[in-house]
Amino acid sequence: xxxxxxxxxxxxxxxxxxxxxxxxxxxxxxxxxxxxxxxxxxxxxxxxxxxxxxxxxxxxxxxxxxxxxxxxxxxxxxxxxxxxxxxxxxxxxxxxxxxxxxxxxxxxxxxxxxxxxxxxxxxxxxxxxxxxxxxxxxxxxxxxxxxxxxxxxxxxxxxxxxxxxxxxxxxxxxxxxxxxxxxxxxxxxxxxxxxxxxxxxxxxxxxxxxxxxxxxxxxxxxxxxxxxxxxxxxxxxxxxx
Numbered sequence: 001x002x003x004x005x006x007x008x009x010x011x012x013x014x015x016x017x018x019x020x021x022x023x024x025x026x027x028x029x030x031x032x033x034x035x036x037x038x039x040x041x042x043x044x045x046x047x048x049x050x051x052x053x054x055x056x057x058x059x060x061x062x063x064x065x066x067x068x069x070x071x072x073x074x075x076x077x078x079x080x081x082x083x084x085x086x087x088x089x090x091x092x093x094x095x096x097x098x099x100x101x102x103x104x105x106x107x108x109x110x111x112x113x114x115x116x117x118x119x120x121x122x123x124x125x126x127x128x129x130x131x132x133x134x135x136x137x138x139x140x141x142x143x144x145x146x147x148x149x150x151x152x153x154x155x156x157x158x159x160x161x162x163x164x165x166x167x168x169x170x171x172x173x174x175x176x177x178x179x180x181x182x183x184x185x186x187x188x189x190x191x192x193x194x195x196x197x198x199x200x201x202x203x204x205x206x207x208x209x210x211x212x213x214x215x216x217x218x219x220x221x222x223x224x225x226x227x228x229x230x231x232x233x234x235x236x237x238x239x240x241x
Contacts, residue, residue: 030091035071055196067080099143
């Protein structure tokens with residue numbers, strides 16, 4: 001496991017000034033919708049180590065991380081999709097763990113989650129009609145147990161493609177990737193980034209550099225979503241994820 005993590009860290013740091021990204025990627029804008037995992041909760045430097053920044057760096061695109069700790073699909077729909085620029089070229093939607101927790105506690109029904117998640121996809125399409133949208137499955141036992149993961153899989157389509165992070169069982173390893181069973185550490189965020197990049201490559205074989213080929217590094221993003229509004233206290237049913 002130590003060797004695997006070391007190899008992953010090395011792969012994420014390799015930078016080459018070879019050929020620039022292809023036209024479908026160069027100058028693009030990657031927007032990450034999600035909860036605390038997308039935000040990078042628990043990391044010392046979320047603006048560097050959260051998976052959206054690692055993915056953007058690897059692809060050579062700009063990034064807007066809209067992740068807010070505590071949101072479920074309702075919060076993402078209400079507070080994040082209105083901030084998606086029309087110019088977005090790639091959007092990932094990564095919610096579900098908080099939804100599962102609220103379904104478990106009876107503050108959000110399964111039917112409400114399903115309806116809201118569909119609305120979330122539709123709102124992302126409406127905000128950025130030309131963006132490629134990808135649905136990420138939560139890699140948490142909570143989401144598995146309450147049917148959230150399977151529902152997200154069922155919503156995959158030609159216009160909202162699936163990147164099934166839950167299939168990567170390494171992300172369920174507490175000591176190595178998820179110390180609290182929910183929030184990835186640096187190694188876990190890197191593994192998520194690797195899986196997202198691999199998913200993008202598989203869906204766009206002619207547009208994205210293969211995993212073995214690094215692309216040019218962009219300057220460190222200057223606008224981490226620090227102006228994020230509303231405050232987390234405004235999110236209904238706040239939870240640590």
